[in-house]
Amino acid sequence: MKMKSAKINAFRTWGLLLTMLGMGLMILGTAGIVFWGSAGKVFAAIGLVIGLISMMASLAIYFWAGMLSTSAVQLECPECHKLTKMLGKTDRCMFCHTILTRDPEQATITAEQLESQH
Numbered sequence: 001m002k003m004k005s006a007k008i009n010a011f012r013t014w015g016l017l018l019t020m021l022g023m024g025l026m027i028l029g030t031a032g033i034v035f036w037g038s039a040g041k042v043f044a045a046i047g048l049v050i051g052l053i054s055m056m057a058s059l060a061i062y063f064w065a066g067m068l069s070t071s072a073v074q075l076e077c078p079e080c081h082k083l084t085k086m087l088g089k090t091d092r093c094m095f096c097h098t099i100l101t102r103d104p105e106q107a108t109i110t111a112e113q114l115e116s117q118h
């Protein structure tokens with residue numbers, strides 16, 4: 001898993017991880033009944049509840065990411081020239097993970113300077 005990723009991608013990754021975790025717990029819980037019979041029922045119940053919660057949390061994260069991506073600014077990355085989306089004033093490119101900023105005070109290099117380097 002890449003830690004240095006664009007914010008939208010990070011949200012998606014967490015959403016996916018939580019969905020997998022939730023499904024895994026539900027499957028494990030159900031498997032508990034199969035393997036341990038009635039003793040596994042408590043385990044199954046806990047697994048199902050936690051699984052359901054994490055599935056709901058992942059849904060919320062997906063929804064949130066969807067809402068955020070509508071307000072994200074689409075721009076062409078000056079480094080790899082792909083169309084990327086950024087959240088807030090500073091974010092990373094979805095493709096090459098270059099830190100991009102729209103705040104002139106935080107920028108260490110302008111797109112024109114970058115261009116002349118290549």
Ligand SMILES: [Zn+2]
Pocket residue numbers: 077078079080081082084093094095096097098
């Ligand atoms: Zn890029």
